[in-house]
Amino acid sequence: MSSTYKLTYFDIRGKAEPARLVFAQAGVPYEDIRIRQDKWAEMKPKAPFGHIPILSVDGVEVCGSVNIARFIAERHGLAGDNDLQNAEIGSLMDFVTDIGKNCENVMKETDKEKQKVAGAELSEKTLPAMLKTLEEYIQPNFTKHGVVYEAKLTWADIGIYLFIDNLAEYFEFKISADQFPCLSKLHTSVAEQPNIKKWLETRPKSVFTMAYKLTYFDFRGKAEIIRLLFAQLGVPYEDVRIQRSEWPAMKPDMPFQQVPVLEVDGNMTLCGHVNIARYIGEKHGMAGNNELENAQLAGYSDYITDLNLNIIQTFFYEPDQVKKEEKSAKLKNETVPNVLQTLEKHIQANGSPKGYVFGSKLTWIDILTYLLVEDVNNYFGITVDAYPGLKKLHAEVASQPRIKKWVEERPKSDY
Incomplete structure (x- = not known):
């Protein structure tokens, strides 16, 4: 037998x-x-x-x-x-x-x-x-x-x-x-x-992948940098989208009572959209080549995130309409142009023919910068026509086949 x-x-x-x-x-x-x-x-x-x-x-x-x-x-x-x-x-x-x-x-x-x-x-x-x-x-x-x-x-x-x-x-x-x-x-x-x-x-076509589960609201928001990275890398993940009405019941069980959160292999939860993006970039080869380079990339992300938080606080959390209009005007006429000009200088100094912010390969910071360009256009109507480096970077990221496919097929939302 x-x-x-x-x-x-x-x-x-x-x-x-x-x-x-x-x-x-x-x-x-x-x-x-x-x-x-x-x-x-x-x-x-x-x-x-x-x-x-x-x-x-x-x-x-x-x-x-x-x-x-x-x-x-x-x-x-x-x-x-x-x-x-x-x-x-x-x-x-x-x-x-x-x-x-x-x-x-x-x-x-x-x-x-x-x-x-x-x-x-x-x-x-x-x-x-x-x-x-x-x-x-x-x-x-x-x-x-x-x-x-x-x-x-x-x-x-x-x-x-x-x-x-x-x-x-x-x-x-x-x-x-x-x-x-x-x-x-x-x-x-x-x-x-x-x-x-x-x-x-x-035989089954298989690659070694970790099990990822991303939880966020049913719009782009802070989770979109993570979704774009997963798209570019071709890494599968569970895209859990919750409704605003579900959030009060879920909030107490969330680390720091915030989303997005990323579960890794079912036994580890990461918080903070920039922190998660950095983790994915470093884990899957879209970061620097050593710790020092990764720290330099983190400096760019902090700079961009400061502007993003300023925009979010102005558009979504300022209750006084007059102050909201004043802050919005300052962002449009002063803060955003200054940030774009600073990023442009760094791109020009880097000298990448494809407009990369840092180094000679596409990193998670390039995708974060791409999203910033999208956001300032959506909120303020500001284009990057006056910033050739940023314009080249935006076009380069947008033309990546997997990113292009994601942008075309992702769920529709206003922001």
Whole structure:
């Protein structure tokens, strides 16, 4: 009687993909259980060692990515013919795992500058040296049989194939056929295995994403910078829009009794629209390259936010109509032009051909500035025709395909 297999992991390839590929090649059915990141917190205490993937075999749980792949392979004819051969294959795969750990350490580095230096060291020295060792190890047997070990395809071939794939996807490090001929041919050979090829063509398309839930009123307001960032990044999120009538009942349960709030993975709540925007920008690559640059970007956001708060207080919270008109006139004739002129100087000084406020790439500050340009036009009829840098920046952000699509399709509101 065959065993019942249940493989549990996130809805991504990641550490479960070796097991899925081995299952595919062996033609063995299993239940591919994929969980959302926001469900992991409640599942983690029940998981052996607090980690996934987990393979349930007739109710018995087996853990560890490499261990699971080896177990499946040894059970279903994708391993050696005896314990000693399996130990040799295991030694090889431990070496491949060590290379992978070097890559993981670079990915986990939180300091952007250190990550950049470590990434260069990895690509230019560490990987070539370790891949050379791997190439030389497999070369005698591969030249003779076209596989890594003995005369049949094993889980070692599949593991090395997947590792080469990951290098290309995450580090843009492609194996050169001239430099590593055996590894290059191995990758092609495994990809052409009928069962593997079918899995690659039909497997779920998935990327690693956090679960985001944004709560705000049913208009643009302070949440729009966050929505625009999510749109530009292509990051999915739950856009929870509440009515004014719902707010009194919800307010006491909100941190600081304000919205927007962003729930992250169901167990963390962030507050403050600028704070949330900064978090998303830094988390998803739309910020500076290090802490100092991020602090500089925050200076721009503080400057822009001061004007935004002034506008909001004038238009929505000033009860005296005469004072409201006086404040509005001062904003239109003095404050707004001064802020726009200051931002224009910074854009010109930055010298970006696309009008970026800071650096040479689109950041969350550019989108915040884009929104400011939109707001001063909506509230005061002020255009940026007299500010060529701002005009270029506004056009650049507006022309981003994902932002353009969001603006065209977003729910309609007056502000």
